[in-house]
Amino acid sequence: MKKYDYLIVGAGLFSAVFANEAKKHGKKCLVIEKRNHIGGNIYCENIEGITVHKYGAHIFHTSSQRVWDYVNEYCEFNNFINSPVCKFKGEVYNLPFNMNTFAKMFGVSTPGEAKRIIEEQKKEICGEPKNLEEQAISLVGREIYEKLIKGYTEKQWGRDCQDLPAFIIKRLPVRYTYDNNYFNDRFQGIPVNGYNELIEKLFDGVEIRTGTDFFESREDLLALSDKCLFTGMIDEYFDYSLGKLDYRSLRFETETLDEENFQGVAVMNFSEREIPYTRIIEHKHFEFGKQEKTVITKEYPAEWQMGDEPYYPVNDERNNKLYKQYENLAQKEKKVIFGGRLGLYKYYDMDKCIEAALRICDKEF
Numbered sequence: 443m444k445k446y447d448y449l450i451v452g453a454g455l456f457s458a459v460f461a462n463e464a465k466k467h468g469k470k471c472l473v474i475e476k477r478n479h480i481g482g483n484i485y486c487e488n489i490e491g492i493t494v495h496k497y498g499a500h501i502f503h504t505s506s507q508r509v510w511d512y513v514n515e516y517c518e519f520n521n522f523i524n525s526p527v528c529k530f531k532g533e534v535y536n537l538p539f540n541m542n543t544f545a546k547m548f549g550v551s552t553p554g555e556a557k558r559i560i561e562e563q564k565k566e567i568c569g570e571p572k573n574l575e576e577q578a579i580s581l582v583g584r585e586i587y588e589k590l591i592k593g594y595t596e597k598q599w600g601r602d603c604q605d606l607p608a609f610i611i612k613r614l615p616v617r618y619t620y621d622n623n624y625f626n627d628r629f630q631g632i633p634v635n636g637y638n639e640l641i642e643k644l645f646d647g648v649e650i651r652t653g654t655d656f657f658e659s660r661e662d663l664l665a666l667s668d669k670c671l672f673t674g675m676i677d678e679y680f681d682y683s684l685g686k687l688d689y690r691s692l693r694f695e696t697e698t699l700d701e702e703n704f705q706g707v708a709v710m711n712f713s714e715r716e717i718p719y720t721r722i723i724e725h726k727h728f729e730f731g732k733q734e735k736t737v738i739t740k741e742y743p744a745e746w747q748m749g750d751e752p753y754y755p756v757n758d759e760r761n762n763k764l765y766k767q768y769e770n771l772a773q774k775e776k777k778v779i780f781g782g783r784l785g786l787y788k789y790y791d792m793d794k795c796i797e798a799a800l801r802i803c804d805k806e807f
């Protein structure tokens with residue numbers, strides 16, 4: 443007799459949804475997590491009464507009624523709308539690319555004037571855009587590409603924009619209205635009591651061992667259950683037998699400042715190559731905080747090396763091809779379900795991650 447129905451590797455959002463659904467269906471799970479806390483990358487810490495997003499800014503947004511209803515069962519969301527700004531050589535521009543950006547960049551005021559300039563600039567791209575550079579120019583023209591996209595993207599991904607897939611930039615809306623909302627989704631907000639509440643409630647009543655790495659006692663752990671959900675790195679699961687997948691890593695530098703309001707906005711991006719970080723987060727603005735002090739985090743992108751946190755999969759051609767080969771191996775592992783950003787090697791936002799987890803649960807339970 444196995445002791446558990448499921449061994450769950452990783453205590454991030456994907457696992458939390460899976461564990462919650464398993465619990466509802468009377469399944470017994472053991473969760474193991476190598477970090478010393480649960481929540482994966484949405485984990486928050488409290489500093490000076492401010493909820494600090496320890497692994498980078500996390501804004502919840504979705505167009506799925508099912509996902510929105512699901513998360514609202516466990517926590518209340520505030521009415522935060524992400525409206526970041528991008529700084530380039532001392533000038534600030536609104537994001538995403540919209541009439542406020544075009545007005546400042548081109549000195550225009552109507553959509554017709556902005557369109558004419560962008561249409562003219564994008565003439566240099568013929569046919570379907572083949573990479574991120576071509577995609578960006580065909581969306582917003584060369585000037586915005588060079589000032590607000592090229593430097594940011596090349597810092598973020600450590601690769602030339604000509605070597606990056608077009609889809610990365612298609613995530614950003616381009617609008618001919620004066621609307622600074624970074625997302626197009628119907629629902630948006632930040633949990634009023636932070637993301638930890640959501641995670642804790644989803645995992646409520648489930649046995650969890652933190653500080654436990656799957657690879658340190660893989661066989662013993664697998665022997666405990668009938669099935670396993672694995673949300674770690676898929677290439678590591680297969681001992682890198684087909685080669686290593688690339689990831690992008692990040693370094694976060696967090697400081698508490700003796701002032702009330704440092705930058706006046708939750709997220710400020712820096713698109714100059716010479717500035718080594720991509721953005722500064724001022725956490726209190728996510729929750730309209732009025733504390734005397736403020737906490738800011740600078741986000742420095744880094745190439746991933748063994749032992750670093752793998753924050754982003756790099757979904758370029760080489761890596762997608764290699765992932766497909768790992769996926770073939772994964773399909774042969776009948777006892778193991780692969781999930782999450784790392785197990786599926788996908789650039790998932792939280793809502794997509796929840797959707798994917800619920801889809802697997804629909805099949806499993």
Ligand code: FAD
Binds near residue numbers: 454481483790
């Ligand atoms: P993770 O959160 O990575 O959880 C996986 C867990 O598995 C980790 O805790 C890890 O320690 C553990 N683990 C791995 N290997 C092992 C092992 N061998 N043994 C034991 N445990 C292991 N989404 C949004 O919707 N909005 C945003 O604004 C947003 N901003 C983001 C900003 C950044 C900087 C990053 C990196 C992501 C952002 N996301 C955002 C995406 C969001 O973080 C993910 O969708 C979500 O956290 C994915 O959850 P997960 O469970 O798949 O992965």
Ligand code: UDP
Binds near residue numbers: 614
């Ligand atoms: N991007 C950019 N300039 C910016 C913000 C974003 O060029 O000021 C590009 C960049 O390539 C980035 C992509 O748009 O990787 C997607 O941005 P998003 O904010 O969605 O990225 P995330 O931080 O969520 O990975």
